[in-house]
Amino acid sequence: MDNRFDIAVIGGGVVGLAILRRFAMTGLTCVLLEKGADILSGASKGNSALLHTGFDAPAKSLELQCMQAGYREYIDIRQKLNLPLHETGALVVAWTQEELAALDGIVEKAHTNDVSNVKRLTQTELRVREPQISKLALGAVLVPGEHVIDAWSAPLAYGQQAIAHGAVILRNAEVTSVERVNSQWRIASMAGEVTAGTIINAAGLFGDYVEALAHEPSFTIKPRKGQFVVFDKPAAKLARSIILPVPNERTKGVVLFRTIFGNLAIGPTAEETDERTNPATDSATLAKLKSRAIEIVPALTDIDVTAVYAGLRPATHHKDYIIEAHKDKNWITVAGIRSTGLTGSLGIAQHVAKLYAKHFNKLPKKPPEPIWTPVPNLAEQSIRPYMKGGEIICHCEWVTRGEIEAACQGSLPAGDLGGLKRRTRAMMGRCQGFYCGAEITTMFEKVKHGTS
Amino acid sequence: MEHHDIVIIGGGPAGLTLALELNALGIKDVVVLEREQEAGGIPRHCGHLGFGIDNKNRFLTGPKFATKLRELTNGLDIRTGTTVLEFTLRGTMRLHSGSGISEMSARRIVLATGTRESSRAARLIGGNRLPGVMNTGTFQQLVYLKHQKPFSNPVIVGSEWVSFSNLLTCRHAKIKPVCMITESTNLNAPSYFSLGARLAFGVSVKRSTKLLSINGHIKVESVDVESGGQKQTIACDGVIISGKFRSENGLYSSGVIEQENTAPLTTDTYRTSKPNIYAVGNVLGHLETAGACMLHGRKLATIIASELR
Ligand SMILES: Cc1cc2nc3c(=O)[nH]c(=O)nc-3n(C[C@H](O)[C@H](O)[C@H](O)COP(=O)(O)OP(=O)(O)OC[C@H]3O[C@@H](n4cnc5c(N)ncnc54)[C@H](O)[C@@H]3O)c2cc1C
Ligand SMILES: Cc1cc2nc3c(=O)[nH]c(=O)nc-3n(C[C@H](O)[C@H](O)[C@H](O)COP(=O)(O)OP(=O)(O)OC[C@H]3O[C@@H](n4cnc5c(N)ncnc54)[C@H](O)[C@@H]3O)c2cc1C
Numbered sequence: 001m002d003n004r005f006d007i008a009v010i011g012g013g014v015v016g017l018a019i020l021r022r023f024a025m026t027g028l029t030c031v032l033l034e035k036g037a038d039i040l041s042g043a044s045k046g047n048s049a050l051l052h053t054g055f056d057a058p059a060k061s062l063e064l065q066c067m068q069a070g071y072r073e074y075i076d077i078r079q080k081l082n083l084p085l086h087e088t089g090a091l092v093v094a095w096t097q098e099e100l101a102a103l104d105g106i107v108e109k110a111h112t113n114d115v116s117n118v119k120r121l122t123q124t125e126l127r128v129r130e131p132q133i134s135k136l137a138l139g140a141v142l143v144p145g146e147h148v149i150d151a152w153s154a155p156l157a158y159g160q161q162a163i164a165h166g167a168v169i170l171r172n173a174e175v176t177s178v179e180r181v182n183s184q185w186r187i188a189s190m191a192g193e194v195t196a197g198t199i200i201n202a203a204g205l206f207g208d209y210v211e212a213l214a215h216e217p218s219f220t221i222k223p224r225k226g227q228f229v230v231f232d233k234p235a236a237k238l239a240r241s242i243i244l245p246v247p248n249e250r251t252k253g254v255v256l257f258r259t260i261f262g263n264l265a266i267g268p269t270a271e272e273t274d275e276r277t278n279p280a281t282d283s284a285t286l287a288k289l290k291s292r293a294i295e296i297v298p299a300l301t302d303i304d305v306t307a308v309y310a311g312l313r314p315a316t317h318h319k320d321y322i323i324e325a326h327k328d329k330n331w332i333t334v335a336g337i338r339s340t341g342l343t344g345s346l347g348i349a350q351h352v353a354k355l356y357a358k359h360f361n362k363l364p365k366k367p368p369e370p371i372w373t374p375v376p377n378l379a380e381q382s383i384r385p386y387m388k389g390g391e392i393i394c395h396c397e398w399v400t401r402g403e404i405e406a407a408c409q410g411s412l413p414a415g416d417l418g419g420l421k422r423r424t425r426a427m428m429g430r431c432q433g434f435y436c437g438a439e440i441t442t443m444f445e446k447v448k449h450g451t452s
Numbered sequence: 453m454e455h456h457d458i459v460i461i462g463g464g465p466a467g468l469t470l471a472l473e474l475n476a477l478g479i480k481d482v483v484v485l486e487r488e489q490e491a492g493g494i495p496r497h498c499g500h501l502g503f504g505i506d507n508k509n510r511f512l513t514g515p516k517f518a519t520k521l522r523e524l525t526n527g528l529d530i531r532t533g534t535t536v537l538e539f540t541l542r543g544t545m546r547l548h549s550g551s552g553i554s555e556m557s558a559r560r561i562v563l564a565t566g567t568r569e570s571s572r573a574a575r576l577i578g579g580n581r582l583p584g585v586m587n588t589g590t591f592q593q594l595v596y597l598k599h600q601k602p603f604s605n606p607v608i609v610g611s612e613w614v615s616f617s618n619l620l621t622c623r624h625a626k627i628k629p630v631c632m633i634t635e636s637t638n639l640n641a642p643s644y645f646s647l648g649a650r651l652a653f654g655v656s657v658k659r660s661t662k663l664l665s666i667n668g669h670i671k672v673e674s675v676d677v678e679s680g681g682q683k684q685t686i687a688c689d690g691v692i693i694s695g696k697f698r699s700e701n702g703l704y705s706s707g708v709i710e711q712e713n714t715a716p717l718t719t720d721t722y723r724t725s726k727p728n729i730y731a732v733g734n735v736l737g738h739l740e741t742a743g744a745c746m747l748h749g750r751k752l753a754t755i756i757a758s759e760l761r
Contacts, residue, residue, distance in 0.1 A: 229576075230573075232705065233702075233705065233706070234705045234706045234707065237706075277669075278580045278581065278582075278669060278670075279580075280578060280579050280580045280665065280667070281578040281579065281581075282578035282579075282664075282665060283576050283577060283578040283664060283665065284578075285578075286576040286578060287576055290576065304570075304574055304698065304714065305573055305574045305576065306573065306574070307573045308573045308576060308578075309581065310581075386548055387548075387552065387553050388552055389548075389549070389550050389551045389552040390550065391489070391533060391550060392487065392535055392548060395487055395535065395702070396702060398535075398537070398548070417583070429702075430571075430574075430702065431568050431571065431700075432571035432572065432573055432574075432587075433571075433586065433587070433590050434568040434569060434571065434587045434589040434590055435568065435589065437586060437590040437593070437594075438497075438590050438593030438594045438597060438598050438600075439593070439598075441583075441594075442594075442598045442600070
């Protein structure tokens with residue numbers, strides 16, 4: 001490997017991968033360094049997977065700008081990358097008179113943010129749309145453009161497309177020090193040294209640590225944990241839309257949403273924490289989430305919980321995204337991409353490319369023809385691989401041996417068991433590995449040790 | 453579309469015995485659909501002793517018992533590698549096999565899909581998400597089929613007889629459990645099991661003890677438990693989550709038949725709420741021995757045979 005690059009991205013979360021893709025597709029030489037054994041080892045591993053319109057985002061914020069640009073680009077490229085879109089729409093539901101009174105304000109704000117198809121629904125209209133919702137729901141705002149996507153396949157596709165355009169993704173490559181020598185960054189990582197003209201810090205939950213390798217960070221990451229409870233498949237038909245709460249001063253509240261894999265989930269909580277890796281769930285909170293879901297949709301009482309998980313938002317004291325170019329040293333900080341980064345990532349990448357062009361170097365005049373690298377479909381609404389035959393190994397999620405083998409190969413193979421699950425859905429169903437866990441973990445160990 | 457008199461979903465002890473007995477009673481158009489590559493059901497990976505044909509002489513290991521069942525049913529129409537995905541609205545079955553999706557109909561359908569233990573997630577057990585936390589079923593497969601030792605000193609959660617079977621599997625793999633814990637004050641298994649656990653395996657059973665969380669960074673380091681209002685941390689490197697069986701209901705969970713706690717509601721003649729669908733064996737909701745499931749299979753065969761006459 002030639003270890004000199006135009007761009008080095010630190011961090012293989014959804015934001016880093018989208019930025020890598022953007023630069024690689026303009027024709028620059030790029031490398032991404034990721035600390036984990038696989039991409040998506042941080043905040044991007046556990047989120048709600050909603051594609052947001054920005055209807056409730058702070059007006060005129062950079063966040064809103066990036067979300068809306070990201071939304072548009074996702075819709076634009078998704079078919080070429082075989083990325084799913086479940087057009088559920090969302091309902092902001094009022095449960096008290098006070099909340100009911102707040103609905104008009106929500107519509108108004110959405111219109112200010114240019115999300116013009118947002119409108120009020122009466123209680124009757126709400127019930128027609130969501131027959132299973134509790135009778136206590138008083139009214140709602142409909143946000144047709146809020147959708148459900150696949151939070152893992154999208155960044156994987158961005159990474160693979162970047163690789164197709166010549167980018168290099170290094171995993172198990174924690175960056176330990178950086179040094180500016182002769183207008184170049186010399187980057188020491190656990191996977192060896194690379195040199196790059198410009199560094200993009202997209203280290204998410206460790207953004208401040210990475211920043212500190214080069215200079216005094218202007219922010220501190222204050223991780224905010226979100227816990228989730230996922231219900232079994234029969235639950236999905238109990239709610240058509242994403243059910244959002246009316247936010248108030250005290251709390252933003254939890255969301256009931258369908259997953260692209262055909263489940264229904266509730267979350268996330270918002271808890272300040274010192275954890276930066278492997279966030280813990282706690283039984284009491286999980287039980288509360290479960291009962292909240294049942295309050296919203298009473299028929300959930302009879303449905304088993306399939307999975308629980310927690311994610312960490314890379315929050316800072318600052319409300320907005322922190323994206324800045326350090327002009328004197330070819331360094332771009334992309335930090336505090338807290339709770340909308342899946343949606344915003346492609347827009348952030350556009351913005352970062354503009355900053356680069358403005359402050360550092362011109363982008364190549366003639367970018368190469370785009371190469372499209374579609375990912376296997378995991379979404380329930382589209383054709384899944386098992387439908388064409390093969391041997392099903394994961395019986396709950398209907399994952400075939402062929403899919404598992406494929407996920408262990410290719411330009412960005414699964415780096416750990418979590419990565420394998422994210423690429424295939426295996427072991428994520430109602431039995432959580434009771435039937436297939438032994439087979440799949442052994443298979444994976446064999447592949448991993450066979451190739452390394 | 454392929455059509456048969458009787459389709460049995462699940463080739464475990466219950467389904468296979470039903471097929472065998474129907475055949476003996478002269479009913480020939482019977483198909484068993486089994487999603488695994490090999491029939492036999494759960495016993496295929498219960499490497500310990502305790503299995504007996506028709507519940508007699510329970511001195512076979514699970515795999516030997518499963519082999520025996522396969523020998524007995526050799527020549528019957530048993531289709532392995534075939535999953536029933538779901539019932540269609542018309543009441544037919546949507547199947548998956550190596551060649552893709554197909555549909556099958558039958559005059560009588562029998563659910564013999566067995567049970568699984570409820571997962572850590574379903575029990576809302578908090579803590580970190582870590583390897584080394586698994587059900588008995590996975591643990592058995594790792595030890596007996598894959599010859600692995602996933603941990604050295606696990607805590608076993610549960611006090612049903614399947615929980616105690618873990619002691620046999622642990623001994624086989626030279627694993628020394630730290631202790632067994634159970635939320636209930638009484639064991640859900642005969643009390644001599646607990647005595648046996650202590651005397652023969654040196655493992656104590658802590659009753660009225662609730663598992664709060666599983667902790668660790670990259671592997672299990674400890675569990676937090678609570679007993680009588682007191683919190684305690686127990687060091688361990690794995691957790692076996694056992695028992696609390698749920699019927700394997702994926703295929704009918706969306707509501708073709710009435711069910712309670714995932715088990716199909718049935719009459720004493722194994723009929724579900726849908727007249728042409730029956731259910732037999734562990735899918736009915738409680739863990740019985742494999743031999744007992746065989747006996748139920750035989751009984752259902754006589755019932756179906758008499759209905760057909
Ligand atoms: C509970 C929750 C729900 C959410 N729901 C949604 C939603 O519905 N829709 C939406 O759009 N967004 C949502 N988000 C937000 C979204 O998940 C985040 O904004 C996004 O994942 C942030 O990505 P990132 O790439 O900035 O950070 P990360 O994913 O944390 O990526 C940073 C990467 O850098 C790596 N790294 C760290 N230090 C180093 C180092 N020294 N060297 C090399 N690599 C390093 C880490 O291992 C990590 O993989 C949600 C977030 C959470 C937590
Ligand atoms: C850990 C453990 C230890 C045990 N120890 C003993 C013991 O010592 N002695 C003893 O007698 N019994 C023991 N048992 C109990 C015994 O294994 C069960 O009673 C017996 O296996 C139940 O038989 P079954 O046919 O009802 O279900 P299973 O054995 O569970 O068989 C069900 C079959 O249906 C198949 N199936 C499920 N869904 C579908 C579908 N949609 N399409 C196609 N096929 C499907 C499955 O793959 C499986 O092969 C033990 C059980 C466990 C879990």
